Amino acid sequence: NKTFPTEHLNEDDIRQATSKFLGKIEQVPPVFSALKKDGKRLYELARKGEEVEVQPRTIEIFEFEITRIALPEVDFRVVCSKGTYIRSLAHDFGKALGSGAYLSALRRTKIGDYNVHNATSPLVFRENLGTETPT
Numbered sequence: 266n267k268t269f270p271t272e273h274l275n276e277d278d279i280r281q282a283t284s285k286f287l288g289k290i291e292q293v294p295p296v297f298s299a300l301k302k303d304g305k306r307l308y309e310l311a312r313k314g315e316e317v318e319v320q321p322r323t324i325e326i327f328e329f330e331i332t333r334i335a336l337p338e339v340d341f342r343v344v345c346s347k348g349t350y351i352r353s354l355a356h357d358f359g360k361a362l363g364s365g366a367y368l369s370a371l372r373r374t375k376i377g378d379y380n381v382h383n384a385t386s387p388l389v390f391r392e393n394l395g396t397e398t399p400t
């Protein structure tokens with residue numbers, strides 16, 4: 266677990282920095298991603314130690330909300346376009362604050378029409394296994 270300097274940060278600076286990431290922005294995907302270059306996955310090239318230049322892509326951040334600040338940790342919630350790499354967003358956010366950052370946890374709460382609020386719990390799912398009658 267790497268740590269970065271946070272003595273220079275305050276809550277206002279952290280909250281204000283989110284505005285730099287709202288709307289359409291350019292993001293460089295990580296080299297350890299499933300994107301392809303010359304027919305090969307970037308992570309395959311990176312694992313072989315090959316230098317890979319990754320071109321930035323346009324993504325969109327619709328919402329970027331700081332939900333908790335307990336330095337050196339900052340929790341946030343993001344609503345974004347497909348193709349957004351949240352780990353890269355965290356890295357870029359740390360750089361914008363004159364420090365560094367990485368994700369220690371990630372929870373996807375929505376994708377398309379699927380949302381954790383209307384999801385079936387694993388226990389209920391297990392209870393319902395085998396109770397459906399074939400049509």
